[in-house]
Structures are given as C-alpha cells and as structure tokens.
Amino acid sequence: MRPPGSRRRARGKAGGVETVLRGIRFRDDKDFSGCSIFGMMNAAGRRFDGAPMLTAIANMKERSNGLGGGFAAYGIYPEYADLYCFHVMYGDEAGKRETEDFLAANFSVEQAEVIPTSACDGVSDAPLLWRYFAQPREANVSACEMEDPDDFMVQAVMRINADIDGAFTFSSGKNMGVFKGVGFPEDIGRFFRLDEYEGYIWVAHGRFPTNTQAWWGGAHPFNILDWSVVHNGEISSYGINQRHLEMYGYKCTLYTDTEVIAYAVDLLVRRHGLSVADMAGVLAAPLWEDIDRMPPRERELHTALRQTYGSLLLNGPFSVIVSNLSQMIGLTDRIRLRPLVAGRNGDWMYLSSEEAPMHLVDASLTETWIPSGGEPIIFQLREPAASREGVEAWGGAAV
Amino acid sequence: MKSYIIPEFLVERDDHHCIRCEVCVRQCAFDVHRYDEEEDEVFAHEDKCVGCLRCVTLCPTNALVVRDNPTRVPANANWTREVLHNIYKQAETGGVLLTGMGCDKEYRNYWDRITLDASQVTNPSIDPLREPMELRTYLGSKPDAVEIGGGRGRHELETRLAPQLRLETPIMFSALSYGAISYNTCECLARAAAEVGTCYNTGEGGLHRDLYRYGGHTICQVASGRFGVHADYLEAAAALEIKIGQGAKPGIGGHLPGEKVSEEISRTRMIPKGTDALSPAPHHDIYSIEDLAQLIYALKEATGWQKPVSVKIAAVHNSAAIASGMVRAGADIIALDGIRGGTGAAPTMIRDNVGIPIELALAAVDARLREEGIRNRASVVVAGGIRSSADVVKAVALGADAVYIGTAALVALGCHVCQKCYTGKCNWGIATQDPYLTKRLNPEVGTRRLVNLLTAWSHEIMEILGGMGINAIESLRGNRLRLRGVGLTREELDMLGIKHAGA
Numbered sequence: 001m002r003p004p005g006s007r008r009r010a011r012g013k014a015g016g017v018e019t020v021l022r023g024i025r026f027r028d029d030k031d032f033s034g035c036s037i038f039g040m041m042n043a044a045g046r047r048f049d050g051a052p053m054l055t056a057i058a059n060m061k062e063r064s065n066g067l068g069g070g071f072a073a074y075g076i077y078p079e080y081a082d083l084y085c086f087h088v089m090y091g092d093e094a095g096k097r098e099t100e101d102f103l104a105a106n107f108s109v110e111q112a113e114v115i116p117t118s119a120c121d122g123v124s125d126a127p128l129l130w131r132y133f134a135q136p137r138e139a140n141v142s143a144c145e146m147e148d149p150d151d152f153m154v155q156a157v158m159r160i161n162a163d164i165d166g167a168f169t170f171s172s173g174k175n176m177g178v179f180k181g182v183g184f185p186e187d188i189g190r191f192f193r194l195d196e197y198e199g200y201i202w203v204a205h206g207r208f209p210t211n212t213q214a215w216w217g218g219a220h221p222f223n224i225l226d227w228s229v230v231h232n233g234e235i236s237s238y239g240i241n242q243r244h245l246e247m248y249g250y251k252c253t254l255y256t257d258t259e260v261i262a263y264a265v266d267l268l269v270r271r272h273g274l275s276v277a278d279m280a281g282v283l284a285a286p287l288w289e290d291i292d293r294m295p296p297r298e299r300e301l302h303t304a305l306r307q308t309y310g311s312l313l314l315n316g317p318f319s320v321i322v323s324n325l326s327q328m329i330g331l332t333d334r335i336r337l338r339p340l341v342a343g344r345n346g347d348w349m350y351l352s353s354e355e356a357p358m359h360l361v362d363a364s365l366t367e368t369w370i371p372s373g374g375e376p377i378i379f380q381l382r383e384p385a386a387s388r389e390g391v392e393a394w395g396g397a398a399v
Numbered sequence: 400m401k402s403y404i405i406p407e408f409l410v411e412r413d414d415h416h417c418i419r420c421e422v423c424v425r426q427c428a429f430d431v432h433r434y435d436e437e438e439d440e441v442f443a444h445e446d447k448c449v450g451c452l453r454c455v456t457l458c459p460t461n462a463l464v465v466r467d468n469p470t471r472v473p474a475n476a477n478w479t480r481e482v483l484h485n486i487y488k489q490a491e492t493g494g495v496l497l498t499g500m501g502c503d504k505e506y507r508n509y510w511d512r513i514t515l516d517a518s519q520v521t522n523p524s525i526d527p528l529r530e531p532m533e534l535r536t537y538l539g540s541k542p543d544a545v546e547i548g549g550g551r552g553r554h555e556l557e558t559r560l561a562p563q564l565r566l567e568t569p570i571m572f573s574a575l576s577y578g579a580i581s582y583n584t585c586e587c588l589a590r591a592a593a594e595v596g597t598c599y600n601t602g603e604g605g606l607h608r609d610l611y612r613y614g615g616h617t618i619c620q621v622a623s624g625r626f627g628v629h630a631d632y633l634e635a636a637a638a639l640e641i642k643i644g645q646g647a648k649p650g651i652g653g654h655l656p657g658e659k660v661s662e663e664i665s666r667t668r669m670i671p672k673g674t675d676a677l678s679p680a681p682h683h684d685i686y687s688i689e690d691l692a693q694l695i696y697a698l699k700e701a702t703g704w705q706k707p708v709s710v711k712i713a714a715v716h717n718s719a720a721i722a723s724g725m726v727r728a729g730a731d732i733i734a735l736d737g738i739r740g741g742t743g744a745a746p747t748m749i750r751d752n753v754g755i756p757i758e759l760a761l762a763a764v765d766a767r768l769r770e771e772g773i774r775n776r777a778s779v780v781v782a783g784g785i786r787s788s789a790d791v792v793k794a795v796a797l798g799a800d801a802v803y804i805g806t807a808a809l810v811a812l813g814c815h816v817c818q819k820c821y822t823g824k825c826n827w828g829i830a831t832q833d834p835y836l837t838k839r840l841n842p843e844v845g846t847r848r849l850v851n852l853l854t855a856w857s858h859e860i861m862e863i864l865g866g867m868g869i870n871a872i873e874s875l876r877g878n879r880l881r882l883r884g885v886g887l888t889r890e891e892l893d894m895l896g897i898k899h900a901g902a
C-alpha cells in the first residue's frame with residue numbers, strides 16, 4: 001500500500017502546489033468531516049439557475065466551517081451534450097502543460113477554456129481552473145482493448161489524478177459539471193458564478209472537515225463520469241472499500257471516503273449493471289435478520305448481493321446524495337446515524353440534511369418525509385436524459 | 400541407562416492439607432503420585448511430571464503445588480536446559496524428539512504488536528446491546544459481480560453462486576482427528592459447532608458414524624492417508640478440505656501408533672485394528688498444482704458440486720504464490736496454518752523451526768490475491784495460535800474471512816498445554832484413547848464449555864466492532880486501516896500492510 005502522496009514527495013515537487021489540490025500535508029487514513037447536503041431537481045427536466053441552491057445551503061451554515069463547499073449541476077452544457085467535460089484544477093503551469101499534452105494525445109478536444117469565476121470574499125488561493133470538452137480518440141480507446149469509452153475516460157481521470165503533479169480532474173461527465181473549492185459553499189457558488197448556469201438537477205455540499213488543512217480537491221461533490229456524490233459522514237469501512245475497489249482499477253487518490261462511494265456506484269451500476277435500488281442494497285445492505293424474513297426470491301437476491309459485495313458495504317454514519325444525468329438518489333447508512341429529509345412538490349424534488357432549507361426555497365412545499373435507515377430515495381426524470389447511452393437500461397431497472 | 404535429565408517440575412504437597420484421598424494418585428496417568436500405606440503418606444515421582452496440572456486442579460484440599468524446578472544448568476544463553484535435555488534424551492534413546500501442541504518458541508507474536516482502532520467524535524461507536532451487530536460469514540468462492548435479470552418488470556438473480564458455508568460467527572474448530580483426540584472430544588466439538596452455528600473439522604481421522612448427524616456443521620478432511628474417506632463421508636460433510644500441510648509440521652506426514660487404533664478408530668479410519676496409521680508426507684497423487692486441481696475437481700464432482708472445497712496448507716515462505724495457484728486450481732477456501740499451530744504429535748525440530756507466523760502469511764496471501772484480482776474467488780481461513788477474540792478481530796482486519804481455533808478449544812476443555820499429547824496419556828481425557836482417561840471428558844459439559852467460549856468471544860468481537868463504529872463483520876474484513884503496529888520495523892509494517900501507531 002503506497003502511503004498518500006509518497007511518490008510525489010519523492011520527486012521533491014513543491015509542496016504548496018499539491019497541498020492546495022490534494023492536501024497531502026497530513027497523511028491521515030482518510031478525511032474526516034461532518035457536513036450539510038442539499039439536492040434539488042425538476043423531474044420534468046426544466047432547467048433552473050443555481051441561486052436557490054446557494055440560499056438553501058447557506059441556511060445550514062452551522063454544518064460547515066468554511067473549509068470546503070461545492071456543487072454539481074446537470075444539464076448545464078447542452079451545446080456540448082455529447083462531449084465529456086473535464087473540469088481540472090492546476091497548481092501550476094507545468095501541471096497544466098502535462099495534462100493538456102496528455103489530453104491532446106488521447107482525446108480530440110473541441111473546446112478548452114478557463115472556468116469563469118469572479119473574485120469573492122471568503123475564497124482565496126484558488127488554483128487555475130480549466131475545462132475541456134472532449135471526445136476520446138477511437139484509436140486510443142481500441143488500443144486499450146476497451147469497448148466502452150466510459151472505461152477509457154475513467155482510466156484517463158485516474159491517470160491524471162494519480163500521475164500528473166499539480167493537476168486534478170474534479171469533474172468528468174457529459175452535460176454536467178462540478179464546481180467546488182475551499183470556502184463556505186455559498187461563497188464558492190458566487191465565486192463560480194453559478195447563477196449563470198441552468199441545470200435540472202443540482203446538488204450542494206458544505207463541509208466541516210476536522211482537518212485544518214483545507215484543499216480544493218477535497219471538497220465535495222466527488223465525481224466520476226456523470227456520477228456525483230455529496231456526503232455527510234464518515235465511512236468506518238473505508239479501508240476495505242478502498243482495497244476492494246483497487247481490485248477493479250480504481251485508485252483512491254484523495255483518501256476520502258466520499259471518493260470511494262463515487263467509485264463504488266460506478267462499479268456497481270455502470271460496470272456491473274445493478275439497478276440503483278440494488279446498488280443501495282449493497283451500500284446499505286439490509287440486516288441478515290431482515291433478509292432471512294424476505295420472500296424466497298428476494299432473500300436469495302439479497303443474500304447473493306451481500307455475499308458478493310460485502311466488501312462494498314458502507315459502514316459508519318452517512319447520508320449521501322448520489323446523482324447522475326437522470327436521477328437524484330438519497331441514501332443513509334442502515335442504522336441511520338446521519339440525517340436526511342426528502343421533499344416533493346409536483347415535479348420539484350428535494351433531498352436535504354435538514355428540512356428548513358427546502359421550505360426556504362419552495363414556499364409551497366408540503367410533502368416532506370424522513371426515509372428510514374438504508375432505504376434509498378430515488379428521484380427520477382420523467383424522461384431519462386437522452387445524452388447518455390444505456391441510461392434507459394439502468395434507469396428502467398430501478399424499482 | 401541412568402537418565403541425566405533433571406525433573407522439569409517440582410511437586411510440593413502440603414502435608415497438613417493432604418487428606419490422603421488419593422485423587423492425585425488416580426488422576427495421574429504418568430504415575431507421578433504414589434500412596435504408601437505403611438507410612439500413610441503420598442509421594443511424588445517428580446521426574447515423571449509433565450506439568451498438566453490435573454492433580455493440582457482436582458485436589459480437594461489445594462494441597463498441591465507444581466512449579467518449575469529452580470535447579471539451573473550452568474547459565475548459558477546457548478546451552479540452555481532445554482538444549483541439554485534434548486541431547487540427553489537423544490543420547491539415551493537414539494530417537495527423533497517428539498512433542499505435541501504448537502511451537503513454544505518466542506518468534507515474534509504479531510497479534511501482540513498490533514492494536515485496534517475505535518471511534519471518537521467524528522463517528523459514533525455502536526452499542527451492540529442496543530443495535531444489531533452482524534458476525535454472519537459465508538465461506539466459499541464469490542463471483543466478481545452479480546447479474547440480475549434486466550428488462551422491465553424482471554428482477555431476478557441470474558448468477559448462481561458457488562456453494563457457501565454459512566457461519567454465525569467467524570470462528571471454527573480446527574482439524575483435530577479422531578485418533579489423536581478422543582471420541583468424546585470429537586463429540587464436544589461437533590455439538591458445540593452445531594449449537595453455535597459454525598463448523599468443526601474432522602482432521603484426517605474420518606468421521607465416526609454417530610457424528611454424522613452433525614454433518615451440516617462438519618468439514619471433512621481428505622488427507623494424504625485418505626483415512627476414512629468414502630462416499631458417505633464426503634456426502635455427510637458441509638464442506639471438504641484437502642489437507643496438504645499443517646503448521647506444526649509442514650512438509651511431513653503423520654503417524655498414529657497402532658496401540659491407539661482401537662476397534663472404533665479402526666472402523667472409522669478403515670484400517671485394521673492395532674496397525675499404525677501412517678499418513679505420507681505428500682499426497683502421492685499431488686506432485687504439482689495441476690494434480691491439486693484434479694483432486695479438487697474430483698471431490699466436487701463426487702459431491703455434485705454442492706460443497707465448497709477448502710485446501711489447507713502450512714504457512715511457508717511462498718504461501719502467497721502457492722495460495723494464488725490454489726485459487727486458480729479451484730479451491731473455494733484457502734486455509735493457512737501458521738508456525739504456532741498445534742498437533743497431536745510432531746518432531747520437535749520441525750514443529751519449532753519450520754514455517755512462518757500466520758500473521759505474515761495471512762497479510763501476504765490476502766495482498767497477493769487482491770493484486771491478482773482474485774481475492775473474491777476464495778475465502779481465506781487462518782489457523783495457528785489464535786488465542787482470543789482480539790486475535791480473531793486482528794486476523795479478520797488483516798484479511799481473513801474466518802479463523803480456526805484448535806489449541807484454544809482444547810484449553811476450554813481442560814487442556815493445560817503440557818505438550819504431551821503424543822504420549823496418549825492426556826490426563827484431561829482429550830488426546831488419549833484410554834477409556835479410563837477419555838471418560839473424564841463429559842460430552843455434555845465439554846459442549847457447554849465450548850459453546851460458552853464461542854459465545855464469549857463473539858460478544859467480545861461485537862463489542863470491538865461496535866467501538867470501531869462497524870456493525871457487520873464484512874466491513875472489518877481486510878480493513879487494515881483499523882490496525883496499527885507498535886514496535887515493529889518498517890519492513891514488518893510493510894509486510895503486514897499496516898501503519899505504525901501514531902501515524
């Protein structure tokens with residue numbers, strides 16, 4: 001097992017660069033933090049700007065401490081809907097050069113631009129922030145003996161994040177983007193000018209790390225392809241989750257439990273074809289005593305899921321919102337040690353750490369409820385997003 | 400020939416306390432105690448005492464003390480009493496030194512150099528008395544992925560999992576063969592395993608007919624001597640285990656002397672009464688890995704692919720590579736037995752000098768199988784020196800699916816680890832076939848003691864898991880981040896895949 005950041009350190013790169021991106025100063029097993037999470041979606045696919053998100057997340061200020069905030073927004077890049085969009089943060093020009101060379105060699109990059117920001121109190125020491133709309137070169141994909149460009153994309157992200165000093169990809173999906181950094185989430189939102197983007201699913205996160213060393217890459221959401229995860233909690237099973245995912249080529253470069261959730265979701269749903277409900281049955285598996293009481297078929301299914309994927313069970317307190325182009329999924333640990341509230345008002349769907357911010361952004365909201373431990377709340381677009389192949393298959397498999 | 404060996408123990412009797420009941424006289428199969436009617440006194444032949452403490456434990460008036468003989472050979476770090484005694488013994492007999500139980504040498508015990516984690520502040524600990532805490536473990540080959548019938552409205556499991564062995568606690572009883580241990584001991588192990596919902600292992604001695612009813616909790620071993628292996632035996636088992644090696648004596652076979660082969664044992668082992676039962680060192684149909692694959696296949700075929708097949712090896716230098724080959728050969732369970740693993744009889748030099756500590760073998764095997772991406776394909780069970788629930792927890796966190804306990808189970812039944820199992824005179828009625836001795840172990844009481852031990856350990860494991868903020872054993876398995884080494888070198892830490900405390 002390579003200790004965090006050891007290779008980079010061995011190369012003797014300037015510590016400051018990496019610290020901002022990856023926070024290598026402390027080699028804790030993982031990142032410990034408490035948090036606020038908020039998600040909002042319009043099931044009809046109607047797009048709305050980020051302003052209400054800032055209002056909602058700011059209302060839970062108590063739950064963050066200014067050391068990390070972020071957002072994921074879906075449907076924001078319709079003009080490039082078929083292209084993967086890399087959001088990359090750089091500590092220095094060298095990292096940028098190396099990354100751009102790597103991208104040029106493997107992708108046809110249609111558009112490369114700075115991510116627009118505006119100066120904002122409470123946000124400082126920002127890294128260089130760039131985005132690239134790109135398509136993997138077919139020759140490169142087949143050279144890797146991969147059929148699925150998504151797999152190639154995952155490898156490319158792992159490559160940049162693990163091997164290129166001073167570069168970190170924090171968003172890699174299509175028609176979506178992650179915006180995050182060090183600061184209170186509402187400040188980060190203003191910094192990234194989120195009121196200028198329109199999406200149909202938004203999720204937000206405010207962070208309270210115990211670790212005083214703030215780093216941009218460590219903020220939530222965590223993303224791989226179009227999966228994003230915001231997370232409140234700590235995963236006590238992190239050590240084995242990470243080792244299990246390593247067997248499938250996921251390198252946990254950030255040493256945070258949230259990253260592990262994103263990869264686990266990618267493995268289970270995209271690569272192994274489980275429905276979102278079954279994925280929830282792995283990450284927050286039913287207790288054996290409940291499985292034993294299920295009707296035979298269901299019992300067989302859940303027994304097999306636990307037997308096979310026991311190493312991906314997320315243990316410890318958590319509530320998460322997992323999102324993709326078509327869905328926003330809320331899940332808590334099986335004994336519900338962290339809060340999660342759901343709300344629905346016609347096509348408007350909400351998931352939140354607390355109930356108040358939902359009412360704050362939607363005065364006419366009346367239907368709210370608290371899911372029980374391990375019970376997934378799956379909000380879906382009425383029409384699955386078309387821009388992603390296979391969406392229909394797994395969207396339809398949800399129960 | 401006059402023996403130059405000085406007694407290892409002194410037997411001291413408080414004459415005021417002694418009531419001349421002669422319990423000690425009757426209890427000692429080594430004939431240490433002798434009552435002299437004329438003098439109305441009990442005397443001790445201390446040179447015969449093995450230190451099993453049966454007499455001390457049973458003396459109704461606590462009149463007895465058995466202690467180490469303080470007489471020293473001249474101080475010498477190299478030529479210790481043990482070394483001298485071994486040489487005297489061999490000079491007197493010309494034989495191979497024999498011993499029982501596991502290696503008693505001070506190779507570093509890594510369990511004692513590893514500490515466990517607990518939750519504080521950021522993560523609540525869980526109270527196992529109030530919250531569910533799951534220890535259920537399934538042993539067997541798992542697929543990489545589960546396929547579920549897609550298509551709208553359909554939601555069915557399409558992947559058929561290989562057969563699995565279900566355990567309600569990740570602790571099983573190690574291979575202890577009928578012959579090496581008494582029938583009553585076998586019965587205790589079988590009944591306790593059934594009651595707790597785990598498994599015991601027959602060892603290579605076959606399965607007595609009367610114990611078939613506990614078959615659902617029995618792992619039947621197939622060893623090089625093939626003793627007692629027949630269709631019904633395989634059919635009776637919950638799982639099968641091919642025994643390649645044993646931690647106490649890697650690379651060598653076994654020898655059950657003819658005098659122990661009673662009528663019942665002869666029937667169970669399918670050998671003539673009174674003949675020596677010799678297990679060859681290797682399986683003579685396994686001279687390489689592909690031969691192992693064939694035997695695994697043959698056993699699966701013979702049992703209709705309904706039972707997981709385990710392969711047990713002694714932990715040796717290349718265990719990781721060997722284990723990888725075993726998984727590829729089709730083993731559903733890899734059982735590793737470390738240098739501290741026990742035995743009924745083994746040459747002392749082999750027991751004490753061959754093999755490696757189980758902690759290191761386990762760490763290497765688990766890491767290797769993960770690197771090769773085949774960890775799912777087999778469960779890993781470790782044996783050899785698991786002494787407490789804390790050892791179990793550490794083993795699981797290092798990567799084991801479950802553990803085998805042998806010595807600890809016998810200790811629960813009264814064994815005092817005197818290491819004289821090979822003499823057949825076990826005063827505790829465990830490692831003996833002498834009816835006068837075996838009846839000392841009451842199956843009812845023995846079963847209770849074993850059930851109590853597993854229950855107690857399971858509670859402790861739950862308590863430790865709860866402290867870590869974990870409520871299912873699978874979240875601990877292989878979770879090495881919850882371990883820290885204390886006083887270990889960089890190399891040892893790397894080998895164990897753990898950090899040093901403080902980091």
Ligand code: SF4
Nearest residue numbers: 417418420421423458
């Ligand atoms: S058992 Fe105790 S009391 Fe009885 S004879 Fe022996 S030493 Fe004396």
Ligand code: SF4
Nearest residue numbers: 814815817818820825
């Ligand atoms: S089983 Fe009996 S002979 Fe063997 S060590 Fe234990 S007490 Fe001694």
